[in-house]
Amino acid sequence: xxxxxxxxxxxxxxxxxxxxxxxxxxxxxxxxxxxxxxxxxxxxxxxxxxxxxxxxxxxxxxxxxxxxxxxxxxxxxxxxxxxxxxxxxxxxxxxxxxxxxxxxxxxxxxxxxxxxxxxxxxxxxxxxxxxxxxxxxxxxxxxxxxxxxxxxxxxxxxxxxxxxxxxxx
Amino acid sequence: xxxxxxxxxxxxxxxxxxxxxxxxxxxxxxxxxxxxxxxxxxxxxxxxxxxxxxxxxxxxxxxxxxxxxxxxxxxxxxxxxxxxxxxxxxxxxxxxxxxxxxxxxxxxxxxxxxxxxxxxxxxxxxxxxxxxxxxxxxxxxxxxxxxxxxxxxxxxxxxxxxxxxxxxxxxxxxxxxxxxxxxxxxxxxxxxxxxxxxxxxxxxxxxxxxxxxxxxxxxxxxxxxxxxxxxxxxxxxxxxxxxxxxxxxxxxxxxxxxxxxxxxxxxxxxxxxxxxxxxxxxxxxxxxxxxxxxxxxxxxxxxxxxxxxxxxxxxxxxxxxxxxxxxxxxxxxxxxxxxxxxxxxxxxxxxxxxxxxxxxxxxxxxxxxxxxxxxxxxxxxxxxxxxxxxxxxxxxxxxxxxxxxxxxxxxxxxxxxxxxxxxxxxxxxxxxxxxxxxxxxxxxxxxxxxxxxxxxxxxxxxxxxxxxxxxxxxxxxxxxxxxxxxxxxxxxxxxxxxxxxxxxxxxxxxxxxxxxxxxxxxxxxxxxxxxxxxxxxxxxxxxxxxxxxxxxxxxxxxxxxxxxxxxxxxxxxxxxxxxxxxxxxxxxxxxxxxxxx
Numbered sequence: 001x002x003x004x005x006x007x008x009x010x011x012x013x014x015x016x017x018x019x020x021x022x023x024x025x026x027x028x029x030x031x032x033x034x035x036x037x038x039x040x041x042x043x044x045x046x047x048x049x050x051x052x053x054x055x056x057x058x059x060x061x062x063x064x065x066x067x068x069x070x071x072x073x074x075x076x077x078x079x080x081x082x083x084x085x086x087x088x089x090x091x092x093x094x095x096x097x098x099x100x101x102x103x104x105x106x107x108x109x110x111x112x113x114x115x116x117x118x119x120x121x122x123x124x125x126x127x128x129x130x131x132x133x134x135x136x137x138x139x140x141x142x143x144x145x146x147x148x149x150x151x152x153x154x155x156x157x158x159x160x161x162x163x164x165x166x167x168x169x
Numbered sequence: 170x171x172x173x174x175x176x177x178x179x180x181x182x183x184x185x186x187x188x189x190x191x192x193x194x195x196x197x198x199x200x201x202x203x204x205x206x207x208x209x210x211x212x213x214x215x216x217x218x219x220x221x222x223x224x225x226x227x228x229x230x231x232x233x234x235x236x237x238x239x240x241x242x243x244x245x246x247x248x249x250x251x252x253x254x255x256x257x258x259x260x261x262x263x264x265x266x267x268x269x270x271x272x273x274x275x276x277x278x279x280x281x282x283x284x285x286x287x288x289x290x291x292x293x294x295x296x297x298x299x300x301x302x303x304x305x306x307x308x309x310x311x312x313x314x315x316x317x318x319x320x321x322x323x324x325x326x327x328x329x330x331x332x333x334x335x336x337x338x339x340x341x342x343x344x345x346x347x348x349x350x351x352x353x354x355x356x357x358x359x360x361x362x363x364x365x366x367x368x369x370x371x372x373x374x375x376x377x378x379x380x381x382x383x384x385x386x387x388x389x390x391x392x393x394x395x396x397x398x399x400x401x402x403x404x405x406x407x408x409x410x411x412x413x414x415x416x417x418x419x420x421x422x423x424x425x426x427x428x429x430x431x432x433x434x435x436x437x438x439x440x441x442x443x444x445x446x447x448x449x450x451x452x453x454x455x456x457x458x459x460x461x462x463x464x465x466x467x468x469x470x471x472x473x474x475x476x477x478x479x480x481x482x483x484x485x486x487x488x489x490x491x492x493x494x495x496x497x498x499x500x501x502x503x504x505x506x507x508x509x510x511x512x513x514x515x516x517x518x519x520x521x522x523x524x525x526x527x528x529x530x531x532x533x534x535x536x537x538x539x540x541x542x543x544x545x546x547x548x549x550x551x552x553x554x555x556x557x558x559x560x561x562x563x564x565x566x567x568x569x570x571x572x573x574x575x576x577x578x579x580x581x582x583x584x585x586x587x588x589x590x591x592x593x594x595x596x597x598x599x600x601x602x603x604x605x606x607x608x609x610x611x612x613x614x615x616x617x618x619x620x621x622x623x624x625x626x627x628x629x630x631x632x633x634x635x636x637x638x639x640x641x642x643x644x645x646x647x648x649x650x651x652x653x654x655x656x657x658x659x660x661x662x663x664x665x666x667x668x669x670x671x672x673x674x675x676x677x678x679x680x681x682x683x684x685x686x687x688x689x690x691x692x693x694x695x696x697x698x699x700x701x702x703x704x705x706x707x708x709x710x711x712x713x714x715x716x717x718x719x720x721x722x723x724x725x726x727x728x729x730x731x732x733x734x735x736x737x738x739x740x741x742x743x744x745x746x747x748x749x750x751x752x753x754x755x756x757x758x759x760x761x762x763x764x765x766x
């Protein structure tokens with residue numbers, strides 16, 4: 001589809017903006033938990049909405065556009081190649097401003113526990129426990145087998161419990 | 170004890186309180202969206218402008234990129250954005266890649282398959298028979314970021330594709346062992362990225378780097394030439410942290426840090442086993458360096474990334490941040506002989522005669538379904554038409570020869586097709602040549618090389634004749650570039666172009682130089698917008714104000730030099746600076762290379 005035509009059509013449609021305003025807080029919060037980084041969450045969310053916007057004529061008609069949005073955001077977060085490059089940026093260039101989330105994460109035991117999980121454990125736990133995705137839905141969003149999701153959630157829960165039980169605090 | 174959901178709700182509240190959403194969130198998004206579109210429009214405008222300039226004095230008829238009422242093709246113009254390799258397609262900047270092989274002299278570019286998958290070639294089997302690659306399978310509609318990567322191999326002619334990993338989420342970066350029996354690769358099958366090894370047929374995968382329970386990612390494996398060890402990168406991504414160069418025995422024992430550098434990427438073990446080249450640095454200021462394994466010393470090589478050692482150990486194939494790749498002779502480091510200015514390099518053939526690379530850019534997204542390209546009406550004999558393919562990706566030129574037959578080509582100069590905007594060719598009716606208005610490469614109407622620096626002739630497009638009267642046709646797939654050895658006729662008519670490459674500016678000049686950002690902001694306003702690129706060379710600033718850019722500068726002699734205009738620094742003594750220099754094209758007079766010869 002031509003970009004200008006799409007731009008015009010979507011400017012005229014209130015649906016995407018409504019969708020954006022309704023879904024962004026939840027997506028942003030989830031990506032904060034999954035990525036552990038304000039900047040990463042913001043970048044991934046912007047990119048995910050851009051991708052959805054590009055395809056809004058089809059995505060808007062889907063039964064579950066929110067699922068598509070989350071899937072797109074998770075995909076944005078997944079690319080190992082891209083993450084490696086991003087890590088290079090972070091490692092060698094101090095951030096212009098400290099990440100406020102990092103300061104909180106040091107003090108908050110639940111955020112610390114989330115940080116101790118693997119990225120896929122974090123993602124699986126957030127999708128299933130926070131957003132109520134069933135195993136199949138989470139598997140589709142993450143691009144992995146349902147059985148793997150179950151394993152990841154189990155391990156993630158165990159990590160969360162171990163790190164937040166009073167004896168360990 | 171609160172349940173898991175309670176804990177996560179608490180974490181969500183805490184996180185969003187620390188990093189709240191900005192109140193103008195939709196405005197921010199529209200700015201982001203518009204910025205991306207502005208890039209796309211800039212690229213489109215650049216193409217249109219370059220194309221317009223290129224046709225001065227010619228009979229070129231440009232088919233406009235509208236959706237209606239025109240007799241030809243076109244679709245949207247290629248949007249190109251900065252990215253990892255600047256090899257960008259229309260929908261998925263920098264990621265919609267295809268695989269190619271090419272002789273190291275730049276000739277015989279061969280595409281390995283045509284599909285809509287995102288295929289990333291990564292290594293050549295030691296027997297030269299197969300190529301290991303990974304494929305991104307995206308979510309519906311595709312996307313820059315793919316949901317699943319899997320490892321595949323195929324024959325070097327693109328046939329016999331075999332999938333080696335299944336549903337592992339992310340599996341990629343496959344590297345054949347020196348004896349060809351194994352493949353090391355990166356997989357997130359265990360929940361975090363690890364280096365795995367499997368048999369070359371995909372059987373018996375083993376996680377090699379599960380030697381602790383850390384959340385660190387392990388990736389970018391490379392085999393020692395004796396096949397006994399594997400070097401890799403261990404990094405904490407995200408949320409970011411040190412990415413060190415590690416090594417482990419091929420049986421999974423004896424892991425240890427090899428280089429405690431802030432970050433290493435894409436290590437490649439030298440054929441003699443004594444060195445490891447790797448990328449490092451703050452993107453885009455990445456550099457290739459070499460670690461001497463015995464001395465532990467690190468030697469800087471060049472501003473580039475993704476090094477791949479030649480089989481003879483004398484050269485490195487490196488990729489350029491701005492796009493493209495080339496060869497560094499280690500006897501003369503800090504210079505790269507560019508092979509191509511789009512895409513990125515993946516490896517050498519075992520005999521060192523070919524390179525394997527990935528590219529997207531203008532070649533991405535070709536539609537090959539029956540009838541995907543519209544039926545075009547041929548121009549009258551002796552004339553040409555230009556436009557963009559329906560997929561919006563490939564600018565084309567179609568010339569009708571005097572005998573009534575047709576030839577179609579990608580309208581892109583094979584020489585230094587820039588990462589930002591390709592140099593579009595123009596059709597010069599008076600000389601009956603396709604001309605590169607920037608560097609003067611010329612090609613006859615059969616697409617054969619005539620003169621100039623181009624490493625090859627043009628890339629032909631298949632032409633399917635639909636009707637004879639009137640003559641109509643449909644464009645088809647790109648073919649291999651015509652070898653430079655196939656030389657065309659010397660033109661006799663008037664030369665059309667009137668541009669030249671002149672100014673140069675650089676961040677390296679202490680006084681009066683421009684920063685790369687300033688260069689970037691300057692280039693688009695130049696009349697020949699888009700034609701900017703970086704080159705490796707030596708900048709010589711003389712006390713009398715003369716400034717030269719030289720391919721090499723030895724003993725006061727400037728080899729292949731060019732005078733530089735732009736900011737003129739003052740210096741009491743001659744100043745010689747090697748490095749990367751940014752070049753901008755501005756209007757001038759390009760001397761006809763044939764007449765000059």
